[in-house]
Amino acid sequence: MFSILCYIFSITSSIKIDEIRNHLGTRTPYRFKSNEQVFKIKYNHCKDAKIWMMVRHGTRLPSAKDIRRMNSTLKDLKYEILMQNRLKKGLLNSQELDAFKEWSSDLDINQEKFLTYEGKDEMILLAERTQKRFPNVLKRKYNNHSFEFRYTATQRAQQSARYFTIGLFDKKDAQNVIFSPATKVDMHLRFYKHCDKWQKQVKKNPNTYKEQKKFGKSRIMNDTLVSVSQRLGLNRTLSLGTVKLIYKTCGYETSWRKHHLSPWCHAFDHRSAEVMEYYIDLRHYWLDGYGHNLSYRQACILMKIMFERFRRNGPDATFLFAHSGTLLKLLTKLQLYKSERPLTGDEMDRNRKWRASEIDCFASNLAFVLYKCKDGDHILTMHQERIVKLPMCDKELCPLTTLWNYFRESINDCDINDMCRLN
Numbered sequence: 001m002f003s004i005l006c007y008i009f010s011i012t013s014s015i016k017i018d019e020i021r022n023h024l025g026t027r028t029p030y031r032f033k034s035n036e037q038v039f040k041i042k043y044n045h046c047k048d049a050k051i052w053m054m055v056r057h058g059t060r061l062p063s064a065k066d067i068r069r070m071n072s073t074l075k076d077l078k079y080e081i082l083m084q085n086r087l088k089k090g091l092l093n094s095q096e097l098d099a100f101k102e103w104s105s106d107l108d109i110n111q112e113k114f115l116t117y118e119g120k121d122e123m124i125l126l127a128e129r130t131q132k133r134f135p136n137v138l139k140r141k142y143n144n145h146s147f148e149f150r151y152t153a154t155q156r157a158q159q160s161a162r163y164f165t166i167g168l169f170d171k172k173d174a175q176n177v178i179f180s181p182a183t184k185v186d187m188h189l190r191f192y193k194h195c196d197k198w199q200k201q202v203k204k205n206p207n208t209y210k211e212q213k214k215f216g217k218s219r220i221m222n223d224t225l226v227s228v229s230q231r232l233g234l235n236r237t238l239s240l241g242t243v244k245l246i247y248k249t250c251g252y253e254t255s256w257r258k259h260h261l262s263p264w265c266h267a268f269d270h271r272s273a274e275v276m277e278y279y280i281d282l283r284h285y286w287l288d289g290y291g292h293n294l295s296y297r298q299a300c301i302l303m304k305i306m307f308e309r310f311r312r313n314g315p316d317a318t319f320l321f322a323h324s325g326t327l328l329k330l331l332t333k334l335q336l337y338k339s340e341r342p343l344t345g346d347e348m349d350r351n352r353k354w355r356a357s358e359i360d361c362f363a364s365n366l367a368f369v370l371y372k373c374k375d376g377d378h379i380l381t382m383h384q385e386r387i388v389k390l391p392m393c394d395k396e397l398c399p400l401t402t403l404w405n406y407f408r409e410s411i412n413d414c415d416i417n418d419m420c421r422l423n
């Protein structure tokens with residue numbers, strides 16, 4: 001069996017940039033997912049009147065822990081790979097080996113999770129395209145009554161908001177934009193951080209990671225660890241922890257620079273990249289998605305503030321800059337990307353709709369746009385700049401009352417203190 005596997009591995013070539021781009025999970029840069037087709041979104045007898053948009057911060061640097069491990073584990077591994085390959089081990093070609101030779105990592109620990117240059121670019125371009133689609137509500141001229149900008153108390157969300165305004169307005173106006181002050185406890189943008197019940201029953205509950213753990217110990221994952229190690233020419237099998245670090249680094253380094261593929265991506269063929277992608281998807285499915293209803297019930301707070309903006313006076317354009325955990329819970333509240341069966345560690349669900357590479361990339365965004373029409377108010381939903389039809393509505397341009405009727409109960413019962421109290 002082992003020799004058959006070796007044979008299969010040896011004939012599959014390592015991954016190319018146009019393959020890996022679909023399997024980078026939460027570290028997918030937005031340029032791989034954005035919608036570059038830009039035109040004004042018009043409906044007969046309707047006018048875009050308000051917009052409410054939630055944006056995940058753009059492409060960022062790794063955590064301090066990952067920066068340290070790249071600096072130690074991966075630097076050592078690089079030399080091991082080069083040594084083994086000098087003995088003609090492994091499947092890397094000479095170009096791939098050259099890329100390893102040139103690789104280094106010297107990230108500053110003080111800049112952990114900072115927004116990168118690419119992340120700034122993502123925000124500017126996203127803002128420019130959004131404005132072109134909705135020119136009526138998004139006037140090029142800034143005015144402090146029409147626009148509202150908020151971000152969480154993090155460098156990456158704050159900088160994302162800042163660069164988004166640079167995309168929306170001219171230089172002088174952008175300097176005068178007023179941002180709502182960020183608060184340490186943010187019950188709107190990071191409600192789950194302060195939900196004691198969710199922290200205890202979901203986030204810190206080992207059960208949440210049960211399926212992911214199971215998949216981590218599965219036959220298919222074992223084969224992947226062997227495949228990665230052999231591809232790199234190693235005479236030992238890497239641990240899951242190290243392969244995870246390689247996968248993350250592949251994502252980060254590819255995301256930071258346009259037209260660049262991190263050498264660490266060469267550790268994977270198409271199959272092993274898919275396996276790592278599924279492994280990460282399992283975590284978010286059970287932590288932030290359909291796995292636990294408390295995760296997404298809390299997102300009623302977001303629906304509530306969105307309806308308040310659309311039904312009352314106040315700013316016409318609201319832009320909120322937050323995190324993966326916020327966006328995923330909102331998408332789940334909207335019943336989007338739901339798989340027929342829960343994701344499990346028993347086998348890889350290849351037809352799942354829940355894919356971080358699609359729905360949780362850097363700069364992921366969800367927008368509701370209020371259209372004032374002859375026959376009443378309607379709401380258009382856009383995810384990653386594409387129109388989506390919500391499952392609770394027959395049409396993409398959904399009557400506001402239809403949406404309100406669907407969410408009314410959960411909004412009226414949206415008492416986070418009550419929902420999150422530990423009994």
Ligand SMILES: *[C@@H]1O[C@H](CO)[C@@H](O)[C@H](O)[C@H]1NC(C)=O
Nearest residue numbers: 067068071072106107108109
């Ligand atoms: C990386 O490693 C070098 C030496 O091994 C050390 O001097 C440096 O401080 C490390 N940098 C980080 C960010 O850990």
Ligand SMILES: *[C@@H]1O[C@H](CO)[C@@H](O)[C@H](O)[C@H]1NC(C)=O
Nearest residue numbers: 142143144145146176177178
């Ligand atoms: C908002 O802008 C107006 C002028 O357009 C100005 O008078 C007012 O002070 C501004 N408000 C704040 C909070 O800066």
Ligand SMILES: *[C@@H]1O[C@H](CO)[C@@H](O)[C@H](O)[C@H]1NC(C)=O
Nearest residue numbers: 216217218219220221222223
């Ligand atoms: C996977 O590998 C680990 C350790 O190498 C082993 O304990 C486990 O039994 C393997 N699992 C399967 C399903 O082969």
Ligand SMILES: *[C@@H]1O[C@H](CO)[C@@H](O)[C@H](O)[C@H]1NC(C)=O
Nearest residue numbers: 079080081083084234235236
């Ligand atoms: C693996 O290769 C290294 C040299 O890179 C060598 O020192 C070590 O003995 C080898 N281990 C085994 C188990 O062959």
Ligand SMILES: *[C@@H]1O[C@H](CO)[C@@H](O)[C@H](O)[C@H]1NC(C)=O
Nearest residue numbers: 201291292293294295297410
């Ligand atoms: C949420 O899930 C819990 C069990 O995990 C269940 O007891 C409860 O009825 C569910 N609530 C709703 C509103 O579905």
